[in-house]
Amino acid sequence: MLEKMIKNPGQKIYSTRITMVFVLVLTLISSLLLIINTNIMFPFSLFTPQYFAYVSYLFFSTNNIESTLFYLVMALAVLGLFFYFYRASKNKPKLYFAALILYILDTIFMVVSTFEANSFGWMIDLAFHLWIIYTLLTAVIIVKKGLQNESL
Secondary structure (H helix, E strand, O other): OOHHHOOOHHHHHHHHHHHHHHHHHHHHHHHHHHOOOOOOOOHHHHHHHHHHHHHHHHHHOOHHHHHHHHHHHHHHHHHHHHHHHHHHHOOOHHHHHHHHHHHHHHHHHHHHHOOOOOHHHHHHHHHHHHEEEEEEHHHHHHEEEEOOOOOO
């Protein structure tokens, strides 16, 4: 029954990979913009690297180089991990599950970090996060059912 619900599984996997590229690119751009203190963030991206990039900027502004470098490395580590999941998932499709877990953890961190911000701007981010989680979950279901090579 699930196979009938997911039409064109190969196309869904392709769409998931394109979504992952957009997430990577927008996260990188947002993080760079936060490092130079523009306060511009794109909603279709990982929150954690942007948070770490902004914290690194705050430490940099106080001349705390060690903490600046620590948070930059943390931002790059999270972004690099998602990039690894993107690259390796083509040959190891089960890594979509790892990407899904990482994105869920990122979403939880975003909600916990921004819930008390007295604004509803984060809800737009949450909507995009939920869409990306849905996209990754679809890929996980397709891989679990062994449908990823059908209808390419």
